[in-house]
Amino acid sequence: MLCLIESALLAGQKFGSQVLRNERSGLLAFVRPVTLKAKAAECPKEESHDERNMRLKRPQSPHLTIYSPQLTSMLSISHRITGIALSAYAIGLGLGAIVLPESIPHYIESLECAELGAACISTLKFVLAFPLTYHFWNGIRHLLWDSGLFLSIREVYLTGYIMLALALSSAVALSIM
Known part of the structure; x- marks a missing residue:
């Protein structure tokens, strides 16, 4: 047919x-007879996101800058930042293991032999350990939330302070070892 x-x-x-x-x-x-009519394509109007929203009479969304910092938002943002830092550690160590002529323990031993002093070494260890401990304890806090626990505002703030205390104390413990 x-x-x-x-x-x-x-x-x-x-x-x-x-x-x-x-x-x-x-x-x-x-x-059934069908007739198609050709129509010239219209060029889309070049307008910014804000101009389009104003033309469509959509309200502007408030931005982070209008809010005062709260514990919950700061902990959320820093959880993401520590996740990025841990990813950077993994990528840096992985690339270092591939590219550098010596093994990683050789460079750690060279750093220890540099006689930087105990305070400097402990500070460096703290800077490396804190993102790990913060992300670990805040991750456990998020797992508790996922199971339906500690979801009231009071409990969210309480677990936030407890998580900060655990993260700082465990980072200090790791840095003085």
Whole structure:
């Protein structure tokens, strides 16, 4: 049937509301005339996000800068930052193991032999340990939330302070070892 319609269209025949019979199956098919009109494509108007929202009369969303810092928002932002720092540690150590001519323990031993002093070494250890301990304890806090625990505002703030105390104390413990 399609072959019959295509050949008729190619031959320039015009179909009205006609009934065509399929040569193979003998079934009847009703053909409806269709006319397509070409239309030039419109160039999209170059407008910014804000201009589009003003044209559509959409309200502006408030930005972070209008809010005063709260414990919950600061802990959320710093959780993301420590996750990025831990990823940077992993990427840096992985690339260092591949690219550097010596092994990582060799560089750690060289750092210990540099006689930087106990305070400097402990500070460096704290800077390296804090993102790990913070992300660990805050991750446990999030797992507790996922299980439906400690979701009231009072409990959220309480677990935030407890998490900060645990993160700081465990980072200090790791840095003095």
